[in-house]
Amino acid sequence: MSPTVLRIVSRSSPMALAQVARVRAELAAVHPELTTTVVPVTTAGDRWPGALSALGGKGAFTKEVDAALLAGEADLAVHCVKDVPADRPLPAGTVFAAFLRRDDVRDAVVHPGGLTLDQLPPGSRIGTSSVRRIAQLAVTHPELVCVPIRGNANSRLAKLAAGEVDALLLAVSGLERIGEQDRISEVLSVDAMCPPIGAGVLALQCREDDAATIAAVTPLGDPDAWRETTAERMFLHVLQGHCNSPIAGFARAERDGRLSLRGRVFSPDGKTVLDAHEWAGPLDPATLGTSVAVALLRQGAREVIDAIPH
Incomplete structure (x- = not known):
């Protein structure tokens, strides 16, 4: 049974609310009978003026949103994928139901x-x-x-x-x-400034036992964005980078179905640059992400990352 009202939780910044407006418009196009409301929250990352590392990194932008979702105060969370930590799993009981069509990554x-x-x-x-x-x-x-x-x-x-x-x-x-x-x-071209993992992708997160909401939002998902983001997040997960480690990368799905992933690891001063670029061929996205991460680990990425204070 489809929901009649969908409560969407999001950060309260102008950009976050603009992202929610996109989701609401896309939902209205698919489910004109559905009413959506917004549950804005202010996160620790929004309140804190200093370095994010002092708050434990990027999770500072997602904890309050996750809490509202898990507490049943909202049905759907909208995140920028680049703000969702990939070095640890999503909060237990939640799942990504869709990744929207990707915007500019540059x-x-x-x-x-x-x-x-x-x-x-x-x-x-x-x-x-x-x-x-x-x-x-x-x-x-x-x-x-x-x-x-x-x-x-x-x-x-x-x-x-x-x-x-x-x-x-x-x-x-x-x-x-x-x-x-x-x-x-x-x-800036992606060669001049390699993007962050998950750049330009909005993720829709639901409680994993909320089958009705998952079914309602799944049609908004973009298959290419799903493949690209899955590869990128697995790449970052395998590297186990922290919030002070300069890691960049982006996957690209071609029209013929091929998928590529370029990954880069830097020292903070830019004096060490590690680079890997692979095509998936028959590999699934997660395997591609793992393969590129392993290529960088062979080049010394673990030592570069671990040498950075955090």
């Missing part, structure tokens, strides 16, 4: 004067707290200075306008979701 430069990374003068302050971005900038643009900056995309744009930094690095998909894509001065 990073963008936002500069008030429209300058690109190559055009920024030495010493320019780049606002980012992402260890992945910091390590890759250290490789390609060591003359630029990374300045820690937290908060949602809207608050980061406000800090840029206030002159706290000279430029920002933000996800293209995030800027598109909040209608700020016109601020982009450069879109």
Whole structure:
């Protein structure tokens, strides 16, 4: 029996609510008879101004959402996959029911004067707290200075306008979701800035015993996004990276059914760069993710990751 009302829990930031609006619209198209309501929560990651590692990493953005779902206060959670830890399983009793069609995985430069990374003068302050971005900038643009900056995309744009930094690095998909894509001065290729695991993918999480909700949201799932995300999350799971380890990677499903995965591990200063890229052929996505992770472990990824304080 299908539900008539679906309660959706999400972070309360403008971007998170924009993501929920997409889910509600897609649900309405498939189930016009279904009423959806939003249960907004503020997470520890939203409240904490300092480094995420002090809160135990990315789980800081998902714990309160998971708790509301498990307590029965909501039926469905909407997550950015990149914010859901892959080094440990989902909370017991929950399951991903669908991954939505993937948005742009690339990073963008936002500069008030429209300058690109190559055009920024030495010493320019780049606002980012992402260890992945910091390590890759250290490789390609060591003359630029990374300045820690937290908060949602809207608050980061406000800090840029206030002159706290000279430029920002933000996800293209995030800027598109909040209608700020016109601020982009450069879109970085995946070769110039390898994306985070799960970039551009929204996940729908349900209680595993809630068959009605799972059945209602499963049609929203995209098969390519499922294959790509499964490979990427298994890659990260096998590496067992922590919140201070710069790990990047992305899978790509081709029209002919082939699946590839590129994975990269960096030291924080960018002086060590490990790279692996494989095609699945007949391998299933999880096996591909494992294979790429093992290739990097053979190159010394375990030692690089374990040498980073966290």
